[in-house]
Amino acid sequence: MRETPLSSNERDFIVECIRQKTRFDGRQTYDFRTISIQFGHERGHAEVRIGATCVMVKVSCELVRPYPDRPTEGFIQFQTNLSQMANPAFEMSRQTPLAVEMGRVIERGLKQSRAVDTESLCVCAGEQVWSVRVDMHALNDDGNLIDALALGSIAALKHFRRPDVTVLGNEVTVHPTDERQGIPLSIHHLPIAVTFAFFGDDELFVVDPNEREEKAMAGRVTVTLNPHSEICAIHKTGGVALPADRIVACTRVAVVKVSAMAEALQTALREDDERRKVRKRAREVAAGGGGGGDESDEEEGRGPEEDRRRKDAPGASKRRPGAGDSSSSSSSSSSSSSSSSKSIMEGVQPETAVAVGTIDEAAAEVAAALERKKLKVAAKRKTKKAAAAAGKTA
Amino acid sequence: MEVDDDAPSSAMALMESKADTVVLPGDLIGEVEEGVKLVIGPGLRQEDRLIFAAKAGILRRRDPNRYFVDSNQKRYVPAVGDLVVGTVIDKSTDLFKVDVGAALPVTVSSLAFEGATKRNRPTIGEGALLYCRLSLANKDMEPEAVCTNAAGKSAGFGELKGGFAFTVSLGLARQLMGARCVVLEQLGRRCVFESAIGMNGRVWVRCEDVRTTVVVVNAIRNSEHMTSAEVAGMMPRLEQELRSISFKA
Numbered sequence: 304m305r306e307t308p309l310s311s312n313e314r315d316f317i318v319e320c321i322r323q324k325t326r327f328d329g330r331q332t333y334d335f336r337t338i339s340i341q342f343g344h345e346r347g348h349a350e351v352r353i354g355a356t357c358v359m360v361k362v363s364c365e366l367v368r369p370y371p372d373r374p375t376e377g378f379i380q381f382q383t384n385l386s387q388m389a390n391p392a393f394e395m396s397r398q399t400p401l402a403v404e405m406g407r408v409i410e411r412g413l414k415q416s417r418a419v420d421t422e423s424l425c426v427c428a429g430e431q432v433w434s435v436r437v438d439m440h441a442l443n444d445d446g447n448l449i450d451a452l453a454l455g456s457i458a459a460l461k462h463f464r465r466p467d468v469t470v471l472g473n474e475v476t477v478h479p480t481d482e483r484q485g486i487p488l489s490i491h492h493l494p495i496a497v498t499f500a501f502f503g504d505d506e507l508f509v510v511d512p513n514e515r516e517e518k519a520m521a522g523r524v525t526v527t528l529n530p531h532s533e534i535c536a537i538h539k540t541g542g543v544a545l546p547a548d549r550i551v552a553c554t555r556v557a558v559v560k561v562s563a564m565a566e567a568l569q570t571a572l573r574e575d576d577e578r579r580k581v582r583k584r585a586r587e588v589a590a591g592g593g594g595g596g597d598e599s600d601e602e603e604g605r606g607p608e609e610d611r612r613r614k615d616a617p618g619a620s621k622r623r624p625g626a627g628d629s630s631s632s633s634s635s636s637s638s639s640s641s642s643s644s645k646s647i648m649e650g651v652q653p654e655t656a657v658a659v660g661t662i663d664e665a666a667a668e669v670a671a672a673l674e675r676k677k678l679k680v681a682a683k684r685k686t687k688k689a690a691a692a693a694g695k696t697a
Numbered sequence: 698m699e700v701d702d703d704a705p706s707s708a709m710a711l712m713e714s715k716a717d718t719v720v721l722p723g724d725l726i727g728e729v730e731e732g733v734k735l736v737i738g739p740g741l742r743q744e745d746r747l748i749f750a751a752k753a754g755i756l757r758r759r760d761p762n763r764y765f766v767d768s769n770q771k772r773y774v775p776a777v778g779d780l781v782v783g784t785v786i787d788k789s790t791d792l793f794k795v796d797v798g799a800a801l802p803v804t805v806s807s808l809a810f811e812g813a814t815k816r817n818r819p820t821i822g823e824g825a826l827l828y829c830r831l832s833l834a835n836k837d838m839e840p841e842a843v844c845t846n847a848a849g850k851s852a853g854f855g856e857l858k859g860g861f862a863f864t865v866s867l868g869l870a871r872q873l874m875g876a877r878c879v880v881l882e883q884l885g886r887r888c889v890f891e892s893a894i895g896m897n898g899r900v901w902v903r904c905e906d907v908r909t910t911v912v913v914v915n916a917i918r919n920s921e922h923m924t925s926a927e928v929a930g931m932m933p934r935l936e937q938e939l940r941s942i943s944f945k946a
Contacts, residue, residue: 307864308796310784311824312901316861319907327861327911 306392309518317519321507328513333556335511338564340458340571346485347463351455354513355445360455361438362463366477369425369432377424378434381410383452389441408538409439409453412494412527416535419460420489426468431475433465435488446513449525453496458568460488462575492529494536495564497557499524501543508549510556524550526557530565584669709733712748716758720750720766733762740766769868773798773897775834780874781842782862782895785825790818795827797897798864801839805829809843811851819856826857826901828893857893860903861910869921870898879928880920884913887932888939908942 320327330336336354343350347362369376383406385393393399413419424433437459439452464485467478500512500520512520522541528534534554539545712727720726726748729735737743740752741764750756754768775781775797783795783803794802805827807818821827829842844854865873872878873894884890890913893901900917904910916935920928 305796307798307899308784308786309824310826310862311822312826312857312860313862314824315859316907316910320911323907325908325911327914329911329915 306390309515313515314519317516318502318507321502321509326509327515332508333510333560335560335564336513338454338567340454340568342458342462342571342575346480347459349455349459349462350442351451351458353447353451353454353511355443356447356451357442358448358451358455359440359442360452360459361440362435362459363438364433364435364463364465366426366431366475367434369429371429374429375425375432376421377432379414379419379421379424379437380434381406381413381437381456382439383409384438384440385444385448386441388443389448390444393441393444404540405449405452406439408449408496408525408527408536409456411538412453412496412536413456413460416492416494416527416529416533418457418490418492418494418529418535420491423489427470427473427475430473435460435463435465444514446515446517447498447511450496450498450511453494453527454564454568457490457493457495458571461490461493461568461572463488492531492533493565493568494527494529495561495568496525496527496536497553497560499526499553499556501541501545503543505543505545505549508553510560524553526550526554528554528557528561530562532558581670584673588669712764713758715756716764718756719754720756721753722749722751724750726750726756726764736763738763738765740768767868769866771864771866771898773867775799775803775831775840775897777831777834779831779834779896780894781829781831781897782857782893782899782901783827783829783842783897784862785821785823785827788821788823793821793827795829795842797840797842797895798899799840799897803829803831803840803842805842805844809845810855811845811849821856826862828854828857828895828901830854853893857901857903860891860901861914862899862901863914863918864898865900865918866921867896867898869917870894870896870900873900873917879925880917880923883928883932884916884935887936888913906942909939912938912942 317327321332324332326332326334336356337352339352341350341352342348345361348359349361350357350359352358367378369378383398383402385399385402385405387393387395393401419435424435426432437456439456441448441452464480464487466480467483467486469476469478497510498512499508499510500516501508501522501524502519503521509516512523520541522539522543522545524545525536525538526534527536527538537550537554539550709727709730715726726741729743729746729748735748737748740750740754742749742751748764750766752766752768754766756764757767758764773781781797781803783797785793786796786802787794791807793805793807795805796802807813808815809829810819813819827844829844830846831840831842833841844851846852846854873881873892874896881892888904888909890902890904890909892903895901902910902913902917904913912935916931919931923931
């Protein structure tokens with residue numbers, strides 16, 4: 304199947320529309336289409352939709368030897384896959400110039416700006432480092448693949464968790480993610496790309512071109528920035544002559560768009576984490592009440608967000624201040640059999656160790672019990688503080 | 698309801714009972730009886746005396762004995778007599794190559810226009826939109842089309858100037874071409890526009906100004922999955938848009 308060629312009627316109409324500050328799908332000049340960010344079951348799997356354009360990005364990692372002249376630096380590699388599924392015009396040959404261009408723009412935005420810390424990918428200097436691989440797949444091309452792929456890449460990198468490792472001398476042990484919580488990559492900032500399409504005249508441009516506008520456009524500028532308004536990369540293609548102030552104007556528009564997109568990304572990540580927490584607890588409850596307490600304990604003590612105990616000895620567990628204090632100080636604590644590893648969840652499990660019908664019911668039960676427990680601990684903290692204050696004055 | 702028989706035969710009754718039900722490719726629809734005249738339309742296939750569905754869709758019956766499968770898809774397969782909107786992708790002295798979304802481009806001879814002679818050929822450039830009628834279309838040859846009706850008059854065929862063209866599914870295109878198309882009727886009451894509908898799913902619309910065209914194009918596009926009631930419900934919002942355009946102008 305071939306793609307529909309652009310007729311001169313369409314080209315003239317699109318340009319006339321833009322001249323009159325409107326677009327043929329009803330958007331305004333600076334409007335993006337609806338953006339949706341979704342994450343998959345596995346860590347590092349992100350799907351981004353901008354209008355009908357859909358991309359999927361998958362992040363994976365493996366241990367490799369570093370370059371001899373850079374013994375402490377890990378690698379991050381980008382692979383762009385534009386298949387004919389996305390657009391019949393994409394050829395099946397190895398790497399078309401367009402795919403290479405897109406890959407380079409995204410790579411520059413993420414690597415040159417040092418968004419991902421490659422030093423933190425070092426496991427054993429000179430011997431083993433992590434090589435992170437970002438595979439970008441275009442699923443449907445309705446225009447503006449670059450922005451979708453860039454957003455998908457940073458979303459997948461933020462979502463990804465690498466396996467935990469223990470190094471004893473020269474021996475490296477990699478702990479599978481089902482044994483120990485994975486560790487998020489060290490990402491300093493969020494580079495996000497915004498593309499502008501130009502139509503022969505530097506006054507005529509739109510943000511986020513769709514498929515027809517992309518065919519009609521004469522040139523394109525992609526600005527990659529982070530929410531702190533720092534420019535990570537600027538890329539201009541096509542034969543349109545642009546004065547410098549036009550490019551500056553584009554970056555100003557991009558600043559606004561990027562902060563909105565970064566906000567959407569953070570929200571999507573937060574919601575995904577919530578869902579994972581609830582699902583995990585529901586699974587444990589359904590799998591057999593308090594019986595799974597010990598293994599889950601280590602993990603429940605810290606959510607996926609708060610895993611900072613990399614540097615500590617593996618055995619030590621970091622408790623939430625509230626739970627620790629309450630168990631050590633108050634003797635009336637209901638969950639104080641041993642003070643070594645008590646977390647909020649430990650107290651919850653006996654309460655909810657009842658037969659529950661479905662995972663969803665269990666999840667709801669667990670979430671409710673967690674809320675109740677949180678309130679109880681907060682109340683305990685308050686009474687403890689009041690007691691300490693009373694004790695001081697007394 | 699049977700035409701010639703004394704009593705309705707069981708096979709015909711079976712076919713009738715299947716009308717307006719969903720059929721899948723490979724479903725046995727019925728059997729051809731002796732002396733019964735039957736017209737088998739698109740989506741149905743006959744093997745010996747048995748009739749099978751070849752497409753997924755709803756089996757429809759048109760009195761007295763016409764059956765076809767009402768289905769929807771986006772990929773166009775050229776058929777003789779279809780009216781299509783195509784884009785000229787190549788031209789030479791004798792002919793134009795026109796893309797209609799089929800597997801092969803359609804050939805339109807330079808002489809297949811009203812008043813065209815060897816000395817006086819139409820001046821149509823590459824990228825132009827053409828409204829034409831398929832004169833030859835089978836799976837073994839490159840399809841051909843002409844820009845005249847049977848009598849040799851242009852009758853609306855030929856180059857479409859200005860306006861905007863967009864793609865819809867084949868089902869929506871057939872609906873738009875139908876006798877009573879709700880969305881075009883409703884739009885026609887509220888604004889002035891010209892349109893050419895292609896059976897290949899390409900639609901061309903032209904209005905006085907750009908904004909009205911945008912409203913009409915989006916109204917047609919969005920009406921794909923709407924019932925008549927929903928289309929009528931869409932109209933007040935549309936009127937608002939059109940009024941705001943005339944204020945701006």
